[in-house]
Amino acid sequence: AQTVTQSQPEMSVQEAETVTLSCTYDTSESDYYLFWYKQPPSRQMILVIRQEAYKQQNATENRFSVNFQKAAKSFSLKISDSQLGDAAMYFCAYRTESGGNTPLVFGKGTRLSVIA
């Protein structure tokens, strides 16, 4: 079974600075998807960014980018120019490419605080 590990339960960053959240995963598959979800205090889960394993290029979405290292099974999230609204729980998630609409496997999350 696949597992996802987020080794940083809590992180903090100064407003306008850059922060990197870590995620590692364990799988024997070669094709899969990786995601970062954000959960603000409202508890609504919001997709931040996604990466297909077959793509070598790292995904970017505005101030959010990933460092995808397939061989190392690492998928870190970098947030640039941090804003107060970035404060939230961040979850890394894995999904197999095979088997149709399979569920996500989540890490335990990293709570990010943004300091003004």
Added chain:
Amino acid sequence: DGGITQSPKYLFRKEGQNVTLSCEQNLNHDAMYWYRQDPGQGLRLIYYSQIVNDFQKGDIAEGYSVSREKKESFPLTVTSAQKNPTAFYLCASGSGRASGTYNEQFFGPGTRLTVL
């Protein structure tokens, strides 16, 4: 607007009672999922359904039951056999790769269940 709705937002249950959490989607997604969220545990899969009239157990299915009689609905029943049901419950839906959404899952706003 297309989306996922969950009701109620807050639910209180007495010991020994069964309760049903509602989840409805109008995104025309084939697959639907139930996750449970506890502090420090991330999201754990309870049940999922890839197609109408079919569903599979997740990692923590004991004490829960589901049905999938309609594409747009996937209710979750928390039975009295669930020993520690107090948690935040999230419903999600997703479509296949052909739709262009890269197997993304969309989440509802959640239901907070408290056992009195």
